[in-house]
Amino acid sequence: MSAFEVIIGLEVHVQLNTKTKIFCNCATSFADVQNIHTCPVCLGLPGALPVLNREAVRKAMMFGHAIEATVHRKSVFNRKNYFYPDLPKGYQISQFEIPIVENGHLMIDFDDGSQKRIGITRAHLEEDAGKNMHEGDHSLVDLNRAGTPLLEIVSEPDMRSADEAVRYLKKLHAIVRYLGISDANMQEGSFRCDVNVSIRPKGDEKLYTRVEIKNLNSFRFIQQAIGYEVERQIEAWEDGVYGEEVWQETRLFDPQKGETRSMRGKEDSADYRYFPEPDLLPVVLDEALIEEARKIPEMPDAKRARYVGDFGLREYDAAVITAEVETAAYFEEAVEAGAKPQEVAKWLINELLGRLKGGMGLDEAPVSPKKLAALLARIADGTISGKGAKEVLDYLFENDGDVDEAIEKLGLKQVSDDGAILAMIDEVLSANADKVEEYRNGKEKLFGFFVGQVMKASKGSANPAKVNQLLKERLGA
Known part of the structure; x- marks a missing residue:
């Protein structure tokens, strides 16, 4: 592999958390009874006309500001034509020539404290398709998801390893969750990734055949899929069969076998026969919406810098805490309750996060930020030792009650007389x-x-x- 350079670009579909779909009043939902959230618009019935969801536009603009991109005051919707069973109209309403967001970037973080800039070519609005369910020798289609608003975020081919790709995705995941524009739940399909992979000999500036790996929904699978695909392409090159075995196609990743397999040939943009959507006027942003969308919360990088500068946290601790919006919120609430920031960071990272089980988030943890602050106060005033505090933490994870009650019940009060x-x-x-x-x-x-x-x-x-x-x-x- 040392003789080759890996070129990776990512396309991420983020499901926006609006209450209704992008072009109709149907509710957005997950895991409801099939086909109950549908109407003539999202079913693609003749004569039904789409109406753009203002909130979806606002959320897309917020993302544009967060990645320091150009947010176009005027953008256009297009029809992307292709046939698939879960696409009832036979086309998807998307954006092609003028997307709402263009030319942004984000910084990915490495363990040694260094960063790398990853360009974001564009982020455009589009409608989601439905969902196929395969049972035995026949398939069913659920159109509840058809018309759900998506923000498709397309990176530059700036990543050079699976590790960089995963770091980019984790930062992107954090940004959309900090903004509150999506729950970005990968298991439920709210944050889906297509990976474009190619290789070239080191020193060669030419871009060779790009292979797309479709619909990856976990960071671990993304890392494995890229690793396998890179090996496959290098092996084909070294065996002299690169042109025969590597062509422009879409592949799927099989997590059981740990390998990618061919799905279909990959289309070029010309194959989709894009043309302007005749049922939607161009989107022209008014000043009120522009100002509203500029009001974004503090982003992970800015928050991390503040934690280091104002609270004196180590770079590593600040990076861990700001990686997830819930962790940062927990930390700040504990500090607001009177605990010292460095002590909160130490206990949050080394003790609390390790006690979370089965996908439990900090927002579900039985020990609230105020309880942690109270526990740290009891260490500071000498009521209990650090070792005793860990026992109290274990107890509170399994039982209701406050910190002082737990200390008394466990007999951990220190003798200071x-x-x-x-x-x-x-x-x-x-x-x-x-x-x-x-x-x-x-x-x-x-x-x-x-x-x-x-x-x-x-x-x-x-x-x-x-x-x-x-x-x-x-x-x-």
């Missing part, structure tokens, strides 16, 4: 008089031994800071 701790220290020092002598003669490493013995005597309930302070005073006397 000077007299009680001094009594335990004196007992330990009396029982180890020989080691006390060695310590006072310069063997200072024994201090840890004394701390351990006192903590053991207290069954872990003594405040470690108090133990250290009082033990130094006694041993120095």
Whole structure:
């Protein structure tokens, strides 16, 4: 592989979370009874006329601003003609010549803190098709999804590995969720990806045959599919059969076998016979909508920079927290509740996220941001130790109740009374008089031994800071 360069471009279909479809009043839905959210418009019945959903346009514009793209004041809808059973009209209303968003970019992040700019050629609005369901030797069509608004986001072929492609998709996924324009649920098809892959000898500037891998719906499958396809193309090149085995086509990925397989020949844009949609006027944005769409929330990169600059977080911690909008929201709520940002980051990343099970999100976690802040306050005021706090966290994940109730129930309250701790220290020092002598003669490493013995005597309930302070005073006397 070192002799070849991989060229990857991605087309991502993001389902916009409007209440109704893009050209009619039918509700958008997932997993409802088949074919109940349909009407003459989305069924493609003769004489039915589409009406553009203003909210879909606004959400597309918001995305354009988030990726620093050109948002065209005037854009045009086109008919994209092709036949498929779940496309009732025999054409799809899409955008071709003048998309609503053009010439943007985003930055992908690497583990060493570096970044790379990935160009975004365009993002255009279009309607989704229905869904085919195959049962035995026949197929059924559900048209509930037909007409759902999609934003198709087309990247430049700027990625050079499967790793870069996945990093791009994760950043894009985060952006649309921060904006609140889509739930981007990959399992439900709200965030679907087509991958375009080609190879070329290193140093060669020519672009060779591009193969499309269709409808990938998990980051892991995307990584595997690219890896397999790159190997397939390189092997064909090295065996001298590249022109025979690699041609412009659409392939599917089989996750069971870990391989791509041919689906159909890939069309060029001319094959779709695009022409302007005669039933829709050009989209001309008014000033009110333009200003409304400029109001976007803080994006992941800006939020990460603020966490590093204002809160003093490490770059890595800030990157982990801002990768998902729920994680960032949880972090900020805990900080607003009075917890120190660096402590929240440490406990959120190292303890809380690891306790989430079965796809549970932070918004569903039984320990709320305010509970975490209360737990960190009890560590700070010496009520419990860090070890005890982990036990409290485990308890609260399985049981209702507040932090103080859990501490009492589990008997984890630390002993901070000077007299009680001094009594335990004196007992330990009396029982180890020989080691006390060695310590006072310069063997200072024994201090840890004394701390351990006192903590053991207290069954872990003594405040470690108090133990250290009082033990130094006694041993120095």
